[in-house]
Amino acid sequence: MTHPVDEVPPAGKLLSLGLQHVLAMYAGAVAVPLIVGSALHLSSADLAYLISADLLISGIATLIQCIGVWRFGVRLPLMQGCTFAAVTPMVLIGTTGGGIRAVYGAVIVSGVGMILLAPLFGRLLRFFPPLVTGTVITIIGLSLLPVAANWAAGGQGTPGFGKPANLALALGVLVLILLIQRFAPGFWSRIAVLLGIVIGAVVGIPLGFTNFSSVSEVGLFGVSTPFHFGLPTFQLAAILSMLVVMLVTMTETTGDILAVGEIARKPVDRRVLADGLRADGLSTVLGGIFNTFPYTAFAQNVGLVGLTRVRSRYVVAVGGGFLVLLGLIRPLGETVAAIPAPVLGGAGVVMFGTVAAYGIKMLAKASLTGNNLLLVAISLGVGLAPTVVPTLYQQFPGWFQVIAGSGISAGCVVAVLLNLLFNHLPSGRGREPEREITGDTSAISSPAQPG
Numbered sequence: 001m002t003h004p005v006d007e008v009p010p011a012g013k014l015l016s017l018g019l020q021h022v023l024a025m026y027a028g029a030v031a032v033p034l035i036v037g038s039a040l041h042l043s044s045a046d047l048a049y050l051i052s053a054d055l056l057i058s059g060i061a062t063l064i065q066c067i068g069v070w071r072f073g074v075r076l077p078l079m080q081g082c083t084f085a086a087v088t089p090m091v092l093i094g095t096t097g098g099g100i101r102a103v104y105g106a107v108i109v110s111g112v113g114m115i116l117l118a119p120l121f122g123r124l125l126r127f128f129p130p131l132v133t134g135t136v137i138t139i140i141g142l143s144l145l146p147v148a149a150n151w152a153a154g155g156q157g158t159p160g161f162g163k164p165a166n167l168a169l170a171l172g173v174l175v176l177i178l179l180i181q182r183f184a185p186g187f188w189s190r191i192a193v194l195l196g197i198v199i200g201a202v203v204g205i206p207l208g209f210t211n212f213s214s215v216s217e218v219g220l221f222g223v224s225t226p227f228h229f230g231l232p233t234f235q236l237a238a239i240l241s242m243l244v245v246m247l248v249t250m251t252e253t254t255g256d257i258l259a260v261g262e263i264a265r266k267p268v269d270r271r272v273l274a275d276g277l278r279a280d281g282l283s284t285v286l287g288g289i290f291n292t293f294p295y296t297a298f299a300q301n302v303g304l305v306g307l308t309r310v311r312s313r314y315v316v317a318v319g320g321g322f323l324v325l326l327g328l329i330r331p332l333g334e335t336v337a338a339i340p341a342p343v344l345g346g347a348g349v350v351m352f353g354t355v356a357a358y359g360i361k362m363l364a365k366a367s368l369t370g371n372n373l374l375l376v377a378i379s380l381g382v383g384l385a386p387t388v389v390p391t392l393y394q395q396f397p398g399w400f401q402v403i404a405g406s407g408i409s410a411g412c413v414v415a416v417l418l419n420l421l422f423n424h425l426p427s428g429r430g431r432e433p434e435r436e437i438t439g440d441t442s443a444i445s446s447p448a449q450p451g
Contacts (some may be wrong), residue, residue: 004311005076011189017310018318020194023324024351025079025298026149029058029323032082032293039091040100046229047249048330051337054082054292055274056327061283061295062320063269065276074268074276074338075317076260079301080283082293085252085406086245090293093238105232106242106290114246114281121250122274132415134362135376136255137262139383139411140299142355148352149396152345166342169209173200173350181307189307195346200343209340218386222330228291237379242294246284248409249296253280255412256297260356262362263302303354342361354449371422378418381409 009017031052042050061080068075090103152170153162160166177196181189188195202450204210257276260266268276276297283295301319305311312428366372386392387407393400404410 002233003126003266005266005313007312007438008314009310009312014315014318014368016191016194017315018322020191020197021079021304022299022322023031023197023336023339023344024193024300024304025081026339028055028084028298028300029081029146030337032087034085035087035089036094036103036293040094041405042100045113045294047220049224049228050291052222052327052330053228053290054327054350055293055323056224057283057287057290058295058321059323059325060286061329062323063317064283064321065279065297066317068275068279071275072279072282074257074272074279075313075359076204076257076264076266076268076272076276077277077301077305077311077313078256078260078297078317079319080280080295081298082287083245083249083252083296084296085248085296085409086242089241089245092441093235096366098233098235099262100191100236101230101233102238103293104229104288104291105234106238108232108285109234109239110242110246110294111281111284111286111288113243114250114284115278116281117246117250118274118281119279121254121277122270125268125270125273127419128254128417129366129419129423130362131256131366131372131375131423132412132419133258133262134359134366136359136363136412137259137362138356139380140252140255140259140408141303141352141354141359142356142380142384143407143411144299144352146349148345150345151341151348154398155341158341165207169200169204169207169274169340170342170349172203173197173343174349176200177347177350181443193304193307193350197339197343197347201339204340204343209342210338212335212338216389220330221328223328224290226289226291232288245294248406249280249294250277251409251412252406252442253277253296255408256302259299260302260305261359263306263358266311270314299355300348300351303351303358306358307350307354315425355366371418375415375418375422379411379415382414383407386410425438 030051033054034047036048039048065073065078065080067073093103094104096098133190150156152167154166173289176199177192178194180192184192201210220269249435254273257273258268278296287293313371326336333445356382363376384407386405393404403425
């Protein structure tokens with residue numbers, strides 16, 4: 001029988017579900033080129049060029065990841081976009097004398113490094129049992145919830161941030177998605193997020209939130225050409241900082257791949273993981289060539305797969321096709337960009353919360369007693385600390401901020417190391433080994449068990 005991951009839904013469902021994935025990730029996809037381009041004081045025309053290039057390569061990266069080309073691609077429903085982990089290092093590289101050409105040189109080298117190291121990361125899969133994976137996925141979901149909250153308030157730094165009207169629109173979208181999910185029949189409940197976003201954007205027109213005036217002001221086509229800003233330069237310091245980012249990105253992508261494998265009920269082995277990481281590396285190399293940045297899986301779309309219960313990779317591949325069109329046909333991109341941030345915020349609460357819920361579901365497969373309970377507690381604390389206090393590590397060196405400043409990566413590293421300490425080293429074996437929960441609840445009974 002065909003696995004649900006490999007099923008191809010009818011054309012109508014493919015298009016609507018694929019568009020839903022695009023709307024869910026669009027704001028995050030264009031945020032990185034906007035932040036980096038603004039920090040490098042690029043012109044408005046160059047900013048628009050960066051966004052078009054980003055959307056085009058995001059679509060190509062998604063197609064590579066979902067469809068697969070030889071040993072490149074995890075062949076699971078994963079949507080790709082620029083990683084936020086690379087923003088700070090790229091801004092530092094671009095503003096301290098290297099310029100944007102040094103950024104792209106470092107991006108290309110880091111992508112090659114990801115391709116070469118992918119098999120090694122695949123061999124580390126045994127160090128990601130449900131205890132570690134569930135912890136990491138929970139951290140991913142909880143770390144992204146502040147992003148949804150910022151969107152709901154209108155977007156960090158925008159005039160009127162936090163106005164009651166912004167939060168009311170976000171709440172309305174959230175409630176609408178819940179009502180559609182609960183009461184709409186069959187297929188309509190599966191596109192609850194899409195309907196919520198579209199209806200929210202339409203309602204925002206008379207309220208002054210949605211403005212499509214920019215759609216008619218742009219040209220019809222925008223084609224990205226290789227090395228638009230000049231040939232890349234290769235500076236050692238820039239390359240080393242981006243290689244650190246590459247390790248962080250590979251760690252985050254590993255968590256996303258394991259999460260979507262769990263949701264899709266298609267276990268990920270080390271070869272599949274290596275194929276997915278190798279695809280990230282190839283997409284990052286393409287990003288450096290076509291004037292954009294490193295790529296990774298987007299967690300909000302992982303949550304959307306769990307929310308809709310549609311596990312077909314071809315649905316997400318169609319979303320990748322939409323991204324390619326958005327990158328080439330400028331009015332389409334401007335139309336999607338006009339969706340108000342509060343609308344995305346209401347949908348983001350649902351999607352990011354779903355990611356965290358799946359992490360908790362995976363933790364239910366592990367025995368949370370003794371050392372294992374301590375592992376989860378410390379990992380969550382370390383992972384959420386920079387999310388709660390974003391300036392926590394601002395006095396530390398840049399390389400340390402790259403690793404510890406990403407709560408997802410920091411929490412993942414701590415979870416893996418504590419799992420090695422408690423469950424793999426000889427001194428830890430035999431005391432508190434991780435046990436899979438079965439129908440016999442005696443396996444989890446312990447004086448240390450809460451409640």
